[in-house]
Amino acid sequence: MTERLNPAARADKYGRRTNRTHSPVRAASVPYLSVMLASALPILVIAGSGPLIPPLGFLLLICWRIVSPGFFPPWAGALLGAFDDLFSGQPFGSAILLWSLAMLVFEFVEARFPWRGFWHDWLAAGLAATLYLVAALFLSGAAPGGHLILAIVPQILLTVLLYPLAVRLVAGLDLFRLARVKVID
Amino acid sequence: MAPISSRRSGHSRRAQYSLFTGYALAALGALLGAFLLAASLLSPSAFSGLRMAASDAVAPAGTGAARTRAASGGILDGIAAYWRAGSQNAALRREVELARIRLGEAKALEQQNRELKALLDLGETGGQTVAVARLVGSSSTSGRRFAYLEAGARDGVAPGMPVRSAQGVIGRVLEVGSSSARVMLLSDSESVLPVKRAGDQLVAFAEGRGDGKLRIRLLNLGINPLKPGDLFVTSGAGGYFRPGIAAAILDEVTPDGGVARIVADPAAATAVLVEDIWIAEAVEALRSSPDKDFAPEDASE
Numbered sequence: 001m002t003e004r005l006n007p008a009a010r011a012d013k014y015g016r017r018t019n020r021t022h023s024p025v026r027a028a029s030v031p032y033l034s035v036m037l038a039s040a041l042p043i044l045v046i047a048g049s050g051p052l053i054p055p056l057g058f059l060l061l062i063c064w065r066i067v068s069p070g071f072f073p074p075w076a077g078a079l080l081g082a083f084d085d086l087f088s089g090q091p092f093g094s095a096i097l098l099w100s101l102a103m104l105v106f107e108f109v110e111a112r113f114p115w116r117g118f119w120h121d122w123l124a125a126g127l128a129a130t131l132y133l134v135a136a137l138f139l140s141g142a143a144p145g146g147h148l149i150l151a152i153v154p155q156i157l158l159t160v161l162l163y164p165l166a167v168r169l170v171a172g173l174d175l176f177r178l179a180r181v182k183v184i185d
Numbered sequence: 186m187a188p189i190s191s192r193r194s195g196h197s198r199r200a201q202y203s204l205f206t207g208y209a210l211a212a213l214g215a216l217l218g219a220f221l222l223a224a225s226l227l228s229p230s231a232f233s234g235l236r237m238a239a240s241d242a243v244a245p246a247g248t249g250a251a252r253t254r255a256a257s258g259g260i261l262d263g264i265a266a267y268w269r270a271g272s273q274n275a276a277l278r279r280e281v282e283l284a285r286i287r288l289g290e291a292k293a294l295e296q297q298n299r300e301l302k303a304l305l306d307l308g309e310t311g312g313q314t315v316a317v318a319r320l321v322g323s324s325s326t327s328g329r330r331f332a333y334l335e336a337g338a339r340d341g342v343a344p345g346m347p348v349r350s351a352q353g354v355i356g357r358v359l360e361v362g363s364s365s366a367r368v369m370l371l372s373d374s375e376s377v378l379p380v381k382r383a384g385d386q387l388v389a390f391a392e393g394r395g396d397g398k399l400r401i402r403l404l405n406l407g408i409n410p411l412k413p414g415d416l417f418v419t420s421g422a423g424g425y426f427r428p429g430i431a432a433a434i435l436d437e438v439t440p441d442g443g444v445a446r447i448v449a450d451p452a453a454a455t456a457v458l459v460e461d462i463w464i465a466e467a468v469e470a471l472r473s474s475p476d477k478d479f480a481p482e483d484a485s486e
Contacts, residue, residue: 042325042326043240043243043247043322043323043324043325043333044243044246044247044322045323045325046254046320046323046451046452047323047324047325047330047452048323048330048332048370048372048447049372050372050395050397051325051327053325055326073207073211074207074208074210074211075207075210075211075213075214077214078210078211078213078214078215078217079214081214086235086236086239086240087243087324088324088326089323089324089326089327089329089331090324090327091225091226092222092224092225092231092232092236093217093218093219093220093224093225094218094222095218096214096215096217096221097215097219097222098218099218100211100212100214100215100218103211104208104211104212107208107211136327140327140328141226141329141375142328142329142373142395143374143375145374145394147398148394148395151328151397155326
């Protein structure tokens with residue numbers, strides 16, 4: 001009888017290695033579905049006095065871009081942005097434009113700074129979210145006055161502070177996405 | 186994090202082309218977005234069909250959320266009420282007595298008003314309640330202030346109709362889907378409401394600032410007669426809102442008017458009323474520009 005192998009060697013964080021593989025449907029759909037859900041979710045909150053909720057769809061898109069680079073093709077920003085525009089209250093086209101630009105900018109920034117850590121990622125995500133919120137305000141069709149710009153400051157801070165949580169969520173979703181659930185016969 | 190070597194295209198032509206195609210598609214997407222954005226900024230009602238179909242789809246989820254919001258608010262209010270039950274009871278009784286007297290007075294005034302209007306033969310068809318519905322959501326991430334209503338064209342709601350709660354003005358219907366509608370809230374930075382000071386006929390415009398406050402701009406410049414605490418009600422000018430609905434309370438006085446807070450909080454309103462446009466003819470007259478009559482293409486007709 002051969003010596004018993006360490007059971008942990010047959011499994012990793014995605015589950016058992018023997019006879020198992022990823023579900024291709026799950027692996028391809030979870031990022032798209034999670035960003036779409038996050039785009040539609042803030043509509044359920046009634047904010048009468050000012051923008052209150054972080055742009056969850058955009059935040060999750062950035063997090064997926066950072067956690068699993070190369071999953072979203074650069075053009076996915078336009079597709080998911082079109083969905084976001086249906087719910088965000090922004091004029092149609094604003095998120096298509098800004099999300100596409102964000103994907104391209106991330107692509108080029110990543111080519112320049114390939115070695116990164118958590119703090120770099122947070123800085124990049126925070127800068128991207130800040131620029132996005134300010135740009136979205138200017139493209140919203142409202143005359144941007146001083147009060148309006150002041151009104152989005154809490155939203156910007158909340159978005160930047162939410163990044164670590166969001167990235168943990170996305171990392172968890174990534175484990176779920178690539179879990180070996182399909183049995184190979 | 187280490188660089189991802191698989192995403193370097195290297196010498197493979199195929200990998201190079203697919204990488205380049207991805208960037209080109211993303212740039213095309215951005216261009217398409219810019220084009221669509223320009224189109225929707227030039228005519229805000231563009232793509233309303235798409236948007237309202239989406240809002241029709243999520244309105245049922247919003248109804249559930251609104252129900253939870255109302256229920257949880259009720260529980261919190263109930264707990265808070267226990268703490269101050271005794272003193273509150275006495276105060277409320279005094280208030281009810283006063284309110285009854287005021288209600289009697291208001292009824293008398295209403296009667297007098299009706300008689301005077303009949304004398305003047307003023308035909309006002311609007312002002313009736315079209316629908317009573319819940320606000321099921323809002324554009325909480327955007328700089329614009331829109332809310333979504335769980336009533337649509339099916340319930341008789343049409344664009345332009347005023348929306349109010351028991352407290353006061355909420356906003357105006359902007360777009361209508363079959364079972365939901367989009368309301369521009371009073372606090373939106375594109376919203377302008379003709380108001381007057383309750384008690385006298387001092388007229389002003391209440392413009393949304395986008396941060397939950399209203400800018401009160403007086404029509405007659407001169408010495409600013411406003412005081413903090415002044416209540417502003419709709420004046421009926423413009424034809425959308427019937428006069429006398431509470432809109433704003435002045436917080437601070439500025440040289441050309443003041444800054445006011447909104448009376449009716451859309452988040453606190455359990456149900457809102459959609460009313461008929463007060464004087465539809467006035468709205469029609471305002472919508473068609475006065476210069477139109479002199480335009481060459483109209484003259485040729």
